[in-house]
Amino acid sequence: MQATLSTSGDIIARIQQLVPPGSPEPQEPKLVEELNSLTQALIREYQASGRLQDDPFNEAWTRSLYLYEADVRSLLRGKSVMVTGGEGYVGSRLIDKLVELGVNRIISVDNARVSTCSNMAPISGKTPNTVLYAADVRDIAALRRIFEAEKPAIVFHLAAIRIPGLAEKIVLETVSSNIFGSQNIIQLCEEYDVEQCVFSSTGKASRYWTAEVYAATKKVNEWLFAHAAQTGNVRYSMVRFTHMLNNSSMCEQIDSKVFANRPVNIHAPERYVVGQNVGEAVHLLLNSLLFAEPKRLRFILVRNLGWPTESLEVALYKILKSGKNLPIYFQGIPPGYEEPFFLGQVDWDDPTEINTLVNALEIENSSAISSSGDIIISETVPFSAYTLMEQLFHLKPLCTDPSLPEVEIKRQLSEVVRKVAVTTFLHASPKRGLQILKWGINLKQYERGEFCLEPHRPFIELVVQSLSNRLDLDTLKECRISTQEFMRLLAALNTFPSIHNDVVRMQSIVSQSRTREQFNVDKVACL
Structure with missing residues (x-):
């Protein structure tokens, strides 16, 4: 061998x-x-x-994030705080920290015990000032009773279907919980004069477009909270998490196979993830209270995530540490994990600051580093709230029709994201759109046959269709793209029939330039 x-x-x-x-x-x-x-x-x-x-995730396990503890303590003093998803891994650790910070009253709302509870009465938590309610965020009547009884001043909204693979199998529950459950939380925060609400999102929502159910629901949620921030009275903020090591479904699956002495399956070789630990997550949530601003949805994330870790290396390390002679095999990439990384997603103007949890549109719109140096502060980009609400109006009835195949709900969810995403690019500058296109196509590798555009077609179509009517020669100059390079770029784009007309419109820019240059040459010759 x-x-x-x-x-x-x-x-x-x-x-x-x-x-x-x-x-x-x-x-x-x-x-x-x-x-x-x-x-x-x-x-x-x-x-x-x-x-x-060593453990491939060692850096992520040992990393810490600064907590502005004195300011957080001051803000929380005398307040009642609600945590949805409070019996989950991150939620329960957040509650532990809130207890440590001396919060007056802590209210957990979680669906973990809903099926076994016969009434709405809360049970006691670990401390006298902590209560645990069994309620589903989809049940607005149950939520309203809790808000009425507790009158929280601050809400951390963590409740969600969080595993991408599971979300693809229970599409209806994921959409109704993650999107319409969040709408319930927003509505009640406004009704009961909540001061601040922090939403827990995911780095997957930084994609410009996605058809994956989990990522799409989180992206829609970000728009919902941004709209609420702009139109409501509550001060909203948000955090973006990445792969949470403490309750990693990938690591749990590998560990269970090793424990059972069974072959270890992973999706595929050369699949990478970035990880963070629960301590970072809790500090992000608490710090988010301080970075919130009225009428804007600001979000924060870990700045220094380190190098991505290969899932194959994680599996091999766990087998090696076990001392067992176990095989690995590649099961294939399941739904929920299929979409490839689009190079135009990140801002390549400063490669030393690339972070996959914040996209190039967001960096252009608003980006700063915290005084502690370990947090990126950004803001959701402008979009059409009318388009969002119109699309959700079409999505919601699908979630109440038990005879409808879940694939139809997924299709409509993807359409919601696509149509709203178009409006985000229309709000962005043509310069940024062209930069994203240039970065995403990776022209040199494409021309050498080392890069395939087809997996990235939805992203490319989205950018081109929003850009074709707004591009001019000045934009090319701003992006330092010569007419020759631009024509090569258009030749690559012309492989997609769906954007042929857009490519023709963009080709006219070069034609106009050449006509103008020839006119100037002829004019000089006449003189």
Whole structure:
């Protein structure tokens, strides 16, 4: 084997040949034996390159985030604080910190015990000033009774279906919980004169467009909270989390397979994630109270997330640490995790500050670094609230029709995101749109045949369709794009029939330029 499989790439290719993506868990003894041998060879290859010496997530596990504790304590003093999703992992840790900070009264609202509770009476939490209500955020009547009884001054809204793969399997529950449950929270915050509300979002919502259910619901929520901030009386703010290590579904799945002595499945090679720990998450939520401003939805996130970590390396490390001889195989990328990273999502003007949790439109719109140096502060970009509400008006009835296939709800959700996303690009400057297009297409690699545009087609269409009528020669000059480079860019775009007319319009810019140049040449010749 070593003579023919001399690199990690060769070993991975052989594993994929033995167990093609989409195959069931391998069980045939000879197959498992060969996979074991290949996995051990892969571990040795990784070790030879200096990897697997420590937990691949070690930096993320040990990282800390500054908490403006004195200011947070002052803001929370004498207040009652509600946490939706308070019995979840992050919510319960947030409540522990609120207790530590001396909050007057803490109210948890969670659906964890809804099916077993016969009444709305709360139960006591860990401390005398903490109460736990069993209620679903989709049940506005139940929520209203809690708001009426408790009159919270501050609300942290964490309740959500949070696992992308699960969201694809329970589309109706995810949409109704994540979107319409959030609408209930916003409505009651306004009705009961809540002072501040903090929403917990995800870095996946930084995508310009997404059809993945979890990411799409969070993106719609960001627009809902932005609209509420602009039109309501409550001061809203937001945080964006990334892969939470303390309750990582990926790590839990790998650990369970190792514990059960079963083959370890991961999605695919060369799949990367950035991680953060729950301490950072709690401090982000609390600091968000301080960065909130009236009539704007500001959000914060961890600035220094470190290098992305390969899921394959995580699996190999866990197998190595277990001391067991277990095989890995690649199951294929399931729904909820399929969308590739679009290079135009991040701002390449300053590569040293690239952060995948904030997109290039948001960086242009508003971006700052906290005085502590470890937090990025940004703001949601302008969009059409009318388009958002119109699209949600069409989505909501679908969630009340039990006969409707869930794929139709997902399709309409994707359409909501697409139509509102178009308006965000129409609000952005043509210069930024052209920069995003240039960064996203990666022209040199494309022309060498090393980069495929098709996986990024929805993003490219979105940018081009919002840009084609607003582009001019001055924009090209601002972006330092020559007419030759621009024509090469358009040639790449012309591979998509859906934007052919837009490409033709943009080609006219160059034609006008050449006509003008020829006119000037002829004029000089006549003189």
